[in-house]
Amino acid sequence: MLDRIFVTMSDAGYFLGLRALMNSVYIYYGRSIPVVVMDVGLTKDQVDEITKHPTFGGIIPCKLCETREQAWQIKQSCFVFSSEIARIVCWIDSDSVLTDRIDEAFEAAEQGYVVVPRWVEKDEALLIDPSGATTGEIVFSEKWAQYGKSLVGKKIDWFVSSIVCLDVSASWDLVAAWAFTSKFALYARADSPLPFVGLGDEAHLVGCVAALGKEVLYLSGAEWADAHFNGPFFINKKTSDGKLFVQGRRGKQQKVLHDIAGFKWWQRPMNECFRPPVGQKWEIFEHFLNFSTTGR
Ligand SMILES: [Mn+2]
Numbered sequence: 001m002l003d004r005i006f007v008t009m010s011d012a013g014y015f016l017g018l019r020a021l022m023n024s025v026y027i028y029y030g031r032s033i034p035v036v037v038m039d040v041g042l043t044k045d046q047v048d049e050i051t052k053h054p055t056f057g058g059i060i061p062c063k064l065c066e067t068r069e070q071a072w073q074i075k076q077s078c079f080v081f082s083s084e085i086a087r088i089v090c091w092i093d094s095d096s097v098l099t100d101r102i103d104e105a106f107e108a109a110e111q112g113y114v115v116v117p118r119w120v121e122k123d124e125a126l127l128i129d130p131s132g133a134t135t136g137e138i139v140f141s142e143k144w145a146q147y148g149k150s151l152v153g154k155k156i157d158w159f160v161s162s163i164v165c166l167d168v169s170a171s172w173d174l175v176a177a178w179a180f181t182s183k184f185a186l187y188a189r190a191d192s193p194l195p196f197v198g199l200g201d202e203a204h205l206v207g208c209v210a211a212l213g214k215e216v217l218y219l220s221g222a223e224w225a226d227a228h229f230n231g232p233f234f235i236n237k238k239t240s241d242g243k244l245f246v247q248g249r250r251g252k253q254q255k256v257l258h259d260i261a262g263f264k265w266w267q268r269p270m271n272e273c274f275r276p277p278v279g280q281k282w283e284i285f286e287h288f289l290n291f292s293t294t295g296r
Helices: 012-027 044-051 068-074 077-083 103-110 120-130 142-147 174-182 202-211 279-291
Strands: 002-010 036-038 056-063 086-091 097-098 113-116 137-139 155-157 163-167 215-218 236-237 244-247 256-258
Touching: 002 012, 002 056, 002 068, 002 077, 012 036, 012 044, 012 097, 036 077, 036 236, 044 056, 068 174, 077 086, 077 174, 086 103, 086 256, 097 279, 103 113, 103 163, 103 215, 113 202, 142 202, 155 202, 174 202, 236 279, 244 279, 256 279
Parallel strands: 002 036, 002 086, 036 056, 113 215
Antiparallel strands: 086 163, 097 256, 113 163, 137 155, 236 244
8 A cells, every 4th residue: 555646547649748747746756656547548558668667656447538528537536446556646637747846735635635726816717707707616506406405505616626635535435426426427428317517527526525515725726727827837947857946827836737728738739729828838848748767
């Protein structure tokens, strides 16, 4: 049984993202926090490569994943699978990289918190929608009653599921509920007798967290999630061991970079795919992709 792990998921198409992520974990954590990979369609060569990676923590074979909806479903079971491997588990999307150590997330998970980034910071929510309709909060409507009647009318800050850290023992109910709701998701089966609303895995996690009244530690939406803000990000410093010091959109050190654009950063041509201003965001991903762990 391991103490702390990262868990992620990749198919052949996400492999460059996976490699960059594993390299970034190695740069900030060495071999101390292994990366466990849910394999949803990697090639044999890709499996061979990650098996030799210094952060490799194991492979969880999953069924092949062909649609976005299947990916959401499989992701929602990540903590169920991981609970046989470690107690403190940090899910991270394979279209993300660490740009710093994230010890505070692991430490808070050890205290029993479900650790997630806010979708946006409160003042930023107003900035992206001057009408004020987007506040970064959700008030659960009647349609969320399937999660529990007490949820209706309740309000919480929305959070993102690109990085989620928790204790699978302390949060066993959430681990189970998130996996369970995927089976009856409206996105998967509209005729379900258990119609759990939610566009994807993230909304299901929000609903389950709220329904179960879990204690959440919110990380800053600025340094931990850049989902709706593509930058700008700048490399302030680079060290010989591969560490970057990345300045994020609020001038603070960025902890995690995530790429949610329709085309991923490893797809070409980049400049046609992304909205400015990103600063050096794509250079940062490429830095981690190209870092060599051979002989380390
Ligand atoms: Mn993602």
